[in-house]
Amino acid sequence: MIETLRNVLQVKGLCVKVKTDQGMVPLVHDVDLTIKSGTVHGLVGESGSGKTVTSMSLLQLLNPKATSIEGSIRLNGRELNGLCHKEMRSIRGKEIALIMQNPMSAFSAVFTIGHQFVETIRTHTALTRKQAIELAITSMQDVNLPEPAELMKRYPFQLSGGMLQRVMIAITISLRPSLIIADEPTTALDMTNQLQVLRQLNRIRSEYGTSILLISHDLSVIAEMANEVSVLQHGRIVEHSDVYRLFDEPKHDYSKQLLATRPALMMDKQVKELIVS
Numbered sequence: 001m002i003e004t005l006r007n008v009l010q011v012k013g014l015c016v017k018v019k020t021d022q023g024m025v026p027l028v029h030d031v032d033l034t035i036k037s038g039t040v041h042g043l044v045g046e047s048g049s050g051k052t053v054t055s056m057s058l059l060q061l062l063n064p065k066a067t068s069i070e071g072s073i074r075l076n077g078r079e080l081n082g083l084c085h086k087e088m089r090s091i092r093g094k095e096i097a098l099i100m101q102n103p104m105s106a107f108s109a110v111f112t113i114g115h116q117f118v119e120t121i122r123t124h125t126a127l128t129r130k131q132a133i134e135l136a137i138t139s140m141q142d143v144n145l146p147e148p149a150e151l152m153k154r155y156p157f158q159l160s161g162g163m164l165q166r167v168m169i170a171i172t173i174s175l176r177p178s179l180i181i182a183d184e185p186t187t188a189l190d191m192t193n194q195l196q197v198l199r200q201l202n203r204i205r206s207e208y209g210t211s212i213l214l215i216s217h218d219l220s221v222i223a224e225m226a227n228e229v230s231v232l233q234h235g236r237i238v239e240h241s242d243v244y245r246l247f248d249e250p251k252h253d254y255s256k257q258l259l260a261t262r263p264a265l266m267m268d269k270q271v272k273e274l275i276v277s
């Protein structure tokens, strides 16, 4: 079934280097990654293995003066590597969205949630202010945020981390991107909010056919959510397989180590109850 799906993201030979006093230092080596429509691709690896550098380079969010990105990054067939800042800005958010670990950093402290939500919608669509407000409210209802109209009047610091994370997901949903990159989206959240966020991501995937690159060091999250998994070690993909095969018969020593050191899958039952519907 999965074989017949369209490739939404196709990355080939991605190499990322950073400028240092000692010269250009490679952080990501020759990464290949394919994500099909409506599927979740898990990217796992211990802290410092290059997960965030990889995701930032896909979105062209690294400072071009300090880094170099080689290789091909195709989104729905279009090459992203080498696009100018302005072209990339119109693609980010609308076609490819990033959900970050720390939701606070995605918001400006000086504008209300509503202002930032509505401005983001209006930047990427032709909607009027009134239509954008309506879309913001329905998207917030979609992620079970209480009293959206009231929340819109608040400032980011007045919301909990879990609520802000859901606002960020609501913004993402409202633009219906074909690919969401979620970099440790639940790491900063308590268990209840983790489950909520995962459930919403899964709902977007099944309702809109959105593809998701789910980055996590938490293998229980990957086990529940991902169709395919790539394992990153020292900036290289050392194993790629479907999720069942990875957990049943990991090939690479590093994957075996990761699986051996994972915390007991205590969340499994709860996650399943909430996600599978």
Ligand SMILES: Nc1ncnc2c1ncn2[C@@H]1O[C@H](COP(=O)(O)OP(=O)(O)O)[C@@H](O)[C@H]1O
Pocket (backbone or CB within 6 Å): 018, 027, 045, 046, 047, 048, 049, 050, 051, 052, 053, 054
């Ligand atoms: N601006 C930078 N300059 C030098 N090294 C960096 C820079 N940003 C990240 N790194 C290094 O790149 C490696 C990968 O980092 P990162 O992608 O954040 O890892 P992960 O997200 O998997 O924890 C780390 O060793 C980190 O120290």
Ligand SMILES: [Mg+2]
Pocket (backbone or CB within 6 Å): 051, 052, 053, 183, 184
């Ligand atoms: Mg990271």
